[in-house]
Amino acid sequence: MERIPRGAPHGPRPSRRTVLRYGGAAVPALAATGLLTGCGTEPATHAGNVLRVSQTGDPKTMDPQKQGDMTSMNVLVNVFDTLTVRGRDNKLGPGLALTWKAVSPKVWRFTLRPGVRFHNGEACDAKAVKFSLDRLLDPATKSPIVELRYVDGVTVVDAHTVDVHTSVHDPILPDKVSLFGGVVVPPRYLAKVGDDGFANHPVGTGPFTFAHWQRDHELRLRAFPHHWRGRPGPDELVFTPAPNASSALAALQSGEVDLVSGLTPDAAQQLDGYPGVHLDHHTGIRTSYLSLDTLTDGPLRDRRVRQALNHAVDVPLLIKAVLGGKAQEVPAMIPRGAFGFDDSLAPYTRSVGRAKDLLAEAGHPHGFHTTLTASNVDANVAEALSGLLARAGVHARVNLLDPGTYAQRLTSDNHGALGPLYLAASTVWTLDGESMLQSNVRSDRRQSRWHDKRADALVDSEELSVEPATRRRAFSRLQELVKTEAPFVSLYQIDNIYARNNRPRWTPGAAGVLDMASAEVTR
């Protein structure tokens, strides 16, 4: 028997067809719209000098004052200029400001480059600089940029001169306006389009103008021929995110990308040896160290134990084994290339025997057990450190946290939140020792786990002195003190590693910022 009752003539059959037909039609329709909106362009042909650069992530926003991360800044530095510029030789040079000087301990005066215009023709003058700094410091902007914390306000002296007023003397303010804090934005344009409009279509004075951004896919910039430094090398600059090394390699080999930046040593090793792939590495300034809790009761209160850890951690071996040789040993927290680095200070001699002797002297002949906390992005280094410590009898259990939790505990008011030993790193992009030591040395700072009156006085001296020579002396003494008292195990400054094909020629500065105007691209 037929169990399916035949309904009306328009019964099951046509309606089922209708359903299936609609279902069928929906799919190509979706695909078509997706392909159209997804700018169904083929991977760019190299017509003109297009330079395609990949980073591990996408910028957070194109509003330069609403981001504080290197990934975003690497893109923004091509669209916006800063007051000062860190040159290839790591010296501070003129940007939108031609000269600067401290006219009094709490006032820095910047004289601006005349005749600079934004991409939309608006004049970039003293008013624009004042507007930019005011906007950055206005809580309503919700800016995550923190280094201008001492700036109280800006006054316009004349069309090409501004005074920046600070609450205390800030010797490295000119360094601080060479990147995040020094960006100048167009006041009239911002007033016209509002914050959202500005983020969607940013206008700066930089060597490239904004063209198009499909989030998480590609961001296109075009050369700005009227830039005060002249026309940039590439006609077009494209940034794409490549979150992992394998996708970066595939993109490099298929010609979808010319330059891959932000590679970890692991990832670089994966790319090594492929035809047409060149690896470049340059000394960087991201500096890693172990912070030791000298305040809580335990073995680390004893200076000899802390020195023992420094002897036990064989940094050159660590660099060779885990980082593929792509890092440099840092003797006492301040990296090579930063102001205040004292090259007369030798790193610790690495010796397991010496470490064991010191531990025995301190009453730990059989070593002790402890915990080493790290963010899970540093898992390899943390495991290797644990292994090196174990050779001297210090058994450190590795505790890996997700980056968010790690950050939360790092900056919590509980100095023991990350346990007795934790692995930390800091990118000293101001290239001044102050940035490395500002939050983890002086007793009243949040990440300080070492209370020493001598160190506090030296920090004050390097942070508040006007004279560079005085500051340099303070830094040298600080490094000696850090070495003797050993509140840290200083580790290394990691290289900036790039992989590229045969087309681009480009040399980064120590901070590894992707300012691509100076790049040369062969067609």
Added chain:
Amino acid sequence: MSATLAPTPAPATVKRPGRSGHILRTLALRIGTALLVLLCTATVAFFLVRLSGDPVKVLLPPDATTQQEHVLRHSLGLDRPLLTQYLDYLWGLPRLDFGDSLFYNQPVRTVLADRIPATLLLAAGALVVTLVVALPAGTIAAMRRGRATDRSVMTGVLLGQSTPPFWVGILLVLVFAVGLHALPASGYGSFAHLVLPSVTLAVYSVAVVARLLRSSLVDVLASDHIRTARARGLGPVRTVLTHGLRNASLPVVTVVGLEVGSLLGGAILTEQVFSWPGVGRLTVEAISNRDFPLVQATILLFAATFVVVNLLVDLSYSLLDPRVRTRA
């Protein structure tokens, strides 16, 4: 999914409310339930996401001062009482106002709108792959049930169902992108970019759909009217195509509908592997950035998709199966 399939042909003499009135009532009830589900989801999401920690700590660099943290927390409105924040959030929902993303500093709506097309495209691609592979596979297996063909098709399908999608994705990249240079390893923008992620995402769904189609077709093929059709001299293939598939399609439509939801969920992993600029990857980033408003909105979006798809599946029942329609 409360539609039972018991045939209850109503005697035509009984006066019943008009069919359209009945459908409207059912529809209103369904939509009401759906909204309640979404409200519960929104609430759970709101409170759960706040257990993950303090977003200000992630937004500011480690050398920020306590003062700077306070200022930012205040300007983000995160220092207000939890209840105030919750009511604010609920108040915005009907107007599709999910607040501002903490990380992107832009309205959540804008951030989401940027990513939705890519995910829809991926889900559509995966759906096409699913249907193109699963319908023939299920049909052939049912027609050849118990034989070697059936066993090998079903084994392949089962393998697909039990392999984690990200692993399938990595394997496909190794073979087709790194090894053969046939397709791009990652990215977005052309048809070639769509192939590998679509296949990866479809692998699991293919298994679900093919197995269900096979079992329901096996049931149908054993029934009287198929035997009648065969006795009338119809060939086996034509019988299946004209009589078998029609009757076996009902549960399959249901499950395909449900799979659309899973496809969106599966997109989270697949988009990570292929750096596909969709909602899935955005969700992962938002969670690690502790971007409360954005996480809440993506959870709601996934929930809403499931709810809407379920609703559509229910409605398509009445189009496909007249018995459901006549059941008052």
